[in-house]
Amino acid sequence: xxxxxxxxxxxxxxxxxxxxxxxxxxxxxxxxxxxxxxxxxxxxxxxxxxxxxxxxxxxxxxxxxxxxxxxxxxxxxxxxxxxxxxxxxxxxxxxxxxxxxxxxxxxxxxxxxxxxxxxxxxxxxxxxxxxxxxxxxxxxxxxxxxxxxxxxxxxxxxxxxxxxxxxxxxxxxxxxxxxxxxxxxxxxxxxxxxxxxxxxxxxxxxxxxxxxxxxxxxxxxxxxxxxxxxxxxxxxxxxxxxxxxxxxxxxxxxxxxxxxxxxxxxxxxxxxxxxxxxxxxxxxxxxxxxxxxxxxxxxxxxxxxxxxxxxxxxxxxxx
Amino acid sequence: xxxxxxxxxxxxxxxxxxxxxxxxxxxxxxxxxxxxxxxxxxxxxxxxxxxxxxxxxxxxxxxxxxxxxxxxxxxxxxxxxxxxxxxxxxxxxxxxxxxxxxxxxxxxxxxxxxxxxxxxxxxxxxxxxxxxxxxxxxxxxxxxxxxxxxxxxxxxxxxxxxxxxxxxxxxxxxxxxxxxxxxxxxxxxxxxxxxxxxxxxxxxxxxxxxxxxxxxxxxxxxxxxxxxxxxxxxxxxxxxxxxxxxxxxxxxxxxxxxxxxxxxxxxxxxxxxxxxxxxxxxxxxxxxxxxxxxxxxxxxxxxxxxxxxxxxxxxxxxx
Numbered sequence: 001x002x003x004x005x006x007x008x009x010x011x012x013x014x015x016x017x018x019x020x021x022x023x024x025x026x027x028x029x030x031x032x033x034x035x036x037x038x039x040x041x042x043x044x045x046x047x048x049x050x051x052x053x054x055x056x057x058x059x060x061x062x063x064x065x066x067x068x069x070x071x072x073x074x075x076x077x078x079x080x081x082x083x084x085x086x087x088x089x090x091x092x093x094x095x096x097x098x099x100x101x102x103x104x105x106x107x108x109x110x111x112x113x114x115x116x117x118x119x120x121x122x123x124x125x126x127x128x129x130x131x132x133x134x135x136x137x138x139x140x141x142x143x144x145x146x147x148x149x150x151x152x153x154x155x156x157x158x159x160x161x162x163x164x165x166x167x168x169x170x171x172x173x174x175x176x177x178x179x180x181x182x183x184x185x186x187x188x189x190x191x192x193x194x195x196x197x198x199x200x201x202x203x204x205x206x207x208x209x210x211x212x213x214x215x216x217x218x219x220x221x222x223x224x225x226x227x228x229x230x231x232x233x234x235x236x237x238x239x240x241x242x243x244x245x246x247x248x249x250x251x252x253x254x255x256x257x258x259x260x261x262x263x264x265x266x267x268x269x270x271x272x273x274x275x276x277x278x279x280x281x282x283x284x285x286x287x288x289x290x291x292x293x294x295x296x297x298x299x300x301x302x303x304x305x306x307x308x309x310x311x312x313x314x315x316x317x318x319x
Numbered sequence: 320x321x322x323x324x325x326x327x328x329x330x331x332x333x334x335x336x337x338x339x340x341x342x343x344x345x346x347x348x349x350x351x352x353x354x355x356x357x358x359x360x361x362x363x364x365x366x367x368x369x370x371x372x373x374x375x376x377x378x379x380x381x382x383x384x385x386x387x388x389x390x391x392x393x394x395x396x397x398x399x400x401x402x403x404x405x406x407x408x409x410x411x412x413x414x415x416x417x418x419x420x421x422x423x424x425x426x427x428x429x430x431x432x433x434x435x436x437x438x439x440x441x442x443x444x445x446x447x448x449x450x451x452x453x454x455x456x457x458x459x460x461x462x463x464x465x466x467x468x469x470x471x472x473x474x475x476x477x478x479x480x481x482x483x484x485x486x487x488x489x490x491x492x493x494x495x496x497x498x499x500x501x502x503x504x505x506x507x508x509x510x511x512x513x514x515x516x517x518x519x520x521x522x523x524x525x526x527x528x529x530x531x532x533x534x535x536x537x538x539x540x541x542x543x544x545x546x547x548x549x550x551x552x553x554x555x556x557x558x559x560x561x562x563x564x565x566x567x568x569x570x571x572x573x574x575x576x577x578x579x580x581x582x583x584x585x586x587x588x589x590x591x592x593x594x595x596x597x598x599x600x601x602x603x604x605x606x607x608x609x610x611x612x613x614x615x616x617x618x619x620x621x622x623x624x625x626x627x628x629x630x631x632x633x634x635x636x637x638x
Contacts, residue, residue, distance in 0.1 A: 074609060084609070132475050146575075148474070153467070155577020156451055156613070162574040165607055169500075170487045170567045179570070179605045181488075248489045251498065255481040256465075256575045258474020286498045288484055290393060290403070294475070 004065040008053055009312030011113070012071045014038050014087030017045075019052035020305065021060060022312035026124030028305055030056055038088045045088065046096070050103055057104075066107030067100060068314030070116030070307055074157040080110035083157070109314035112158040113307065117265065117300075118145025119152065119317045120310030125301035126263045133261035134161065134253060135300065136246070138268035142184045146257065153257075164188065168248045183249040187242045189267060193219055196238050206234035225270050239271045240278045247282020254287050254295070265300025272299075323384040327372055328631030330432070331390045333357050333406030336364075338371035339624065340379060341631035345443030347624055349375055357407045364407065365415070369422055376423075385426030386419060387633030389435030389626055393476040399429035402476070428633040431477040432626065436584065437464025438471060438636045439629030444620035445582045452580035453480065453572060454619065455565070457587035461503045465576065472576075483507065487567045502568040506561045508586060512538055515557050525553035544589050558590045559597045566601020573606050573614070584619025591618075 006029070011018040014036060021030040034052050037044045053067060073085035080097010097110040111119070118135035121127035127135065127147060136144045142164035146153040153160050164184035165177055172181030173191075185191050197216045200208060208227050212218040227235035250262060262283075264276060280297040287295065302309045325348070330337040333355060340349040353371050356363045372386060392404035399416015416429040430438070437454035440446035446454065446466060455463045461483035465472040472479050483503035484496055491500030492510075504510050516535045519527060527546050531537040546554035569581060581602075583595060599616040606614065621628045 148472070153472070153576075155467070156579060157577055157609075159609065160575065160577040162577070162607065165574045166571040167487065167567060167605070168489045169491075170564070172488075177607050179607070245489070248486060252485040252571060253575055255484045256479065256572060257472075258476055258479040258481070260475060286486070288481065288496050288498070290476075290478065 004063055006060055006063045007065045007312040007315035008056055008067045009308040009310070010049060010053065010067065010069040011307030011311055012036070012045075012049065012069060012085075013307070014072070014085075017048055017052055018305075018308050019056045020308035020312065021056050022309060024316060026120070026302070026309050026313070028308060031305075031308065032056060036088075041090045042088065042092075042094055046094070046099060049096075049100070053100070053104065064106055066109065066315040066318075067104060068116065068311040069096065069100075069108070069110045070113035070311040070314075071096065071110060072113055074159055075110055075112045076157070077110070077154075080108055082110060107315065107318070109318050111152070111311075111314055112145075112154075113310070114143040114161055115145040115152045115154065115158060116310035116314055117302075117306055118147050118161075118310070120302050120306055120313045121263050121265070121300055122147050122150065123313040123316050124309060126298050130261050132259045133263055134163075134250075134257070134259055135263045135265065136163070136250075137266035137306075138187065138189075138246075138264065139266040140189050142188055142246075146259065148257075148259065163249055163253060166249045166252060168245060183245060186245050187268070189221055192221070192238075192242060192268075196224065199238075200234070203234045207232045208235060221268050221270060225272065228271070228274060236274060239274045242268065242271065243275045243278025244282040247279045248286060250279065251283045251286035254283065254291050258291070260291055260294035260296065262297045263300050264297060265302065265306055269299055269303075323382055325379055325382050326384045326631040326634035327375055327386045328627040328629070328634075329368060329371065329386065329388040330626030330630055331355070331364075331368070331388060331404075332626070333391070333404075336367055336371055337624075337627050338375045339627035339631065340375050341628060343635060345439070345621070345628050345632070347627060350624075350627065351375060355407075360409050361407065361411075361413055365413070365418060368415075368419070372419070372423065383425055385428065385634040385637075386423060387435065387630040388415065388419075388427070388429045389432035389630040389633075390415065390429060391432055393478055394429055394431045395476070396429070396473075399427055401429060426634065426637070428637050430471070430630075430633050431464075431473075432629070433462040433480055434464040434471045434473065434477060435629035435633055436621075436625055437466050437480075437629070439621050439625055439632045440582050440584070440619055441466055441469065442632035442635050443628060445617050449580050451578045452582055453482075453569075453576070453578055454582045454584065455482070455569075456585035456625075457506065457508075457565075457583065458585040459508050461507055461565075465578065467576075467578065482568055482572060485568045485571060487564060502564060505564050506587070508540055511540070511557075511561065511587075515543065518557075519553070522553045526551045527554060540587050540589060544591065547590070547593060555593060558593045561587065561590065562594045562597025563601040566598045567605060569598065570602045570605035573602065573610050577610070579610055579613035579615065581616045582619050583616060584621065584625055588618055588622075
């Protein structure tokens with residue numbers, strides 16, 4: 001019998017389903033992307049997932065170690081139940097793991113996508129040598145997965161690590177979730193871009209004007225990075241402020257979890273070392289002395305395809 | 320051989336060492352208190368602990384299940400190492416567990432005191448039917464112990480649950496720990512009393528004036544409770560505001576841990592249902608919808624002697 005050395009990783013998103021065949025070292029050897037068809041209801045979504053897995057696994061089934069799925073929202077492990085994932089209308093509770101086990105007759109591991117990303121770093125990435133860390137994903141949302149003693153800390157429904165909705169100011173910014181002062185309402189990429197555009201009105205000598213061709217609606221985190229690389233003081237201040245605010249939340253996270261290692265990924269991780277240093281300094285400034293010397297903030301290793309890779313890592317993590 | 324049904328619980332504090340003989344139901348059948356002699360250095364403290372245990376165990380050694388110790392600060396389980404406990408000068412790292420194992424030739428379990436209090440509620444108290452909860456202790460400090468799947472969530476050094484230093488406002492009150500906006504700087508009992516005294520200057524028709532005989536330096540949480548029971552609006556507002564602010568931190572805690580059950584103990588738990596309801600409402604107002612319906616806040620069952628009982632519970636929890 002050949003050694004089973006491939007896992008299928010499925011990154012289930014509201015817009016697209018990304019599927020990849022991934023080897024034990026985290027290399028994607030084959031990939032495809034399908035429309036999620038979320039608005040057409042769960043049966044269609046499941047049909048799309050099955051189609052993607054069938055297509056990617058053609059001729060490789062004998063080398064399969066299993067299927068890993070990273071899904072948004074609450075997940076129950078045993079039956080691989082995905083509950084009311086955001087942006088999937090009419091979903092309710094679906095035992096996605098059981099459905100796929102029946103179809104493909106192999107091991108299937110379903111996890112919340114933030115936890116899958118953390119397992120990706122644990123198995124293939126910057127967390128390989130760590131026992132305890134929090135993997136932060138900075139994008140439209142601010143999420144995290146918590147690894148404690150090399151295991152996912154899931155909480156009651158797999159949603160532990162929703163740090164985007166930890167508040168840094170009880171009288172602060174209104175967040176779309178309904179609460180106040182959530183870090184996501186400061187550094188979630190859409191909020192960040194909106195606030196940066198407003199501040200730019202008072203800083204009209206920034207080269208961000210030049211880089212957007214004068215149309216600030218074209219402003220993106222990538223353009224802010226480019227301006228900072230060209231030493232634009234305003235762009236640098238945006239990145240540093242993002243890091244400082246993230247540090248406020250992470251210092252609270254340190255106090256709750258007694259975990260001192262952080263790995264930062266997602267689109268805004270493109271802000272690079274300027275961001276990482278600001279985060280680390282901010283945490284150190286705000287944590288109790290007993291934690292200070294242990295604090296360490298690193299970049300994620302898995303960049304693009306972190307979704308597929310993290311999902312596939314669930315297979316190697318479990319097996 | 321007789322059934323081993325007693326544990327010795329040792330509550331190690333900066334001022335006194337409380338020792339009790341505790342049965343499986345959490346009843347203290349014998350107790351004593353010794354001076355910690357913390358300022359005389361660790362050898363003297365250890366001698367005091369040994370003396371307390373010897374005294375309490377006279378004639379009962381054959382029924383001993385073991386010794387449990389709740390200690391302040393960071394603890395390592397294997398050797399029962401207590402590291403730099405606050406208010407114990409010159410301590411460093413001491414393998415207290417190993418020292419006592421050698422002396423008494425029985426099982427010895429050393430834990431951080433907040434974790435021990437949580438185990439007390441898990442084994443004897445309001446957490447007996449819960450798999451996941453956070454036990455909050457409200458006193459001079461604001462601490463907590465986290466129970467996940469009926470186990471202590473310790474973090475790297477046993478200090479997980481330091482929620483007193485979770486910030487609710489990054490531009491807020493200065494905390495003695497050096498950070499800003501820590502919940503302890505709002506509702507830690509000393510801070511709370513100081514702030515209440517200042518507010519009283521603007522609310523001089525409160526019966527708190529009467530209850531303190533006009534000397535506000537005599538104000539205590541107990542007196543605030545008494546005034547609230549007599550329907551004093553000002554005293555009630557102090558209690559409700561304490562609950563609301565605690566709720567802000569606990570809603571962040573829910574987002575980090577995905578744990579929705581809370582047990583409130585410590586001196587300020589004497590504020591009673593008025594406090595508990597304010598906490599629960601405040602959490603529900605601030606958490607994401609997916610968590611809201613699960614949120615539940617209850618009073619601790621172990622009141623006085625929670626320290627001794629929690630420490631003794633470590634023995635029954637482990638064995």
